[in-house]
Amino acid sequence: KSSDILKSTRGMSIVRKYNKVAYVLVKFEVLYHKAWTKEISTMKYVLQATLLIRDQETEKMYSNFDHRILEILREAKCMLKMDLEVPELAKRLLKTEQMLKTNSNNLEVHCI
Template identity: 35%
Template sequence: MLEVWDSNQFFLDLQVPVLVRYPQTPNGVLLVNFDPYIFEVIKESEYMIKMNLEIPEAAKILVHSRDTLKAHASQMKFLLDEDKALRAEIPPIFQTLLGPSLKRVDSVIRPGLISHTWTSLNLPTYFTQVKEALAELQIIVKQISDIKTTRIDLMLKEISETLLCDLPERNPLTVSEFLQKMEEYTDQMAVDINKMSQVVEDAVKELVRIFLQRAHLEQSLLLESGASSDRSEIICKLILLDL
């Protein structure tokens, strides 16, 4: 295989973006853009080195970069899997409300589709940025999921299962006794339901506060990013004028 192996193709395979979007899926699923053939070349090159056979210079570079390439490919796949799993945990009702936070993650991942290749020196920095963005999203998803599960869904379930009439199981009651007992029981149930309803209301208000806070934060980051881009453009124009 190495006799016909093109060293130029080796560099081309490593200079592609680390991510690719699969167009046949509805949302364009992201995939790690790494040719497994490269690892086959590494394996064969290692065998030939052990046999004291001469291999192309490009193959030597490939063998030398083996551990780094494997680590980067594994790290990229891990981050994509984590992103997919995290999005699957988001309750459907919150998908739209978490739009700004999801767009934030998408914007951090996007350079992997355009500018970051397997030979990029800043690839570890890119991985760190994606990891931090996912960690931030995970905190938000856990927070809203806990609120929905424990303070909304559970309370609504208890309210739906609350009996509004306490019928006697053994001893019969007179009409007046029954009415008095029902009045006392319904009064107590009204208090309990009101407390549970208040818990639900407070939880909804907290969710609204969280979503608004995230939306304002993402908007501020977007404006800051736009201002930074404008400053960079102005600096470039000034440099060109000086030239």
């Protein structure tokens, strides 16, 4: 029986190891979430950056879209799926996700 396996010395040892791993993973999740939330608060300046920059020598225009914005969108979705708190800035970005992706793609296409 499976209950007999868990009651054995080896089974109890495995359960203890499993619980230790689970504890470490939860602790990591909490630390990662805290650091992520702090990082989001520093991203305001990224949203205020100029989207197009001109090369002084060639006069060619380049996209200055920061792809960390798209990374924030992906991570915010994951945090929400895990029922974790998401900063207001990330929530606002999620509401404009499609527009941000479209604009990013348009900038890349037209600035090549």
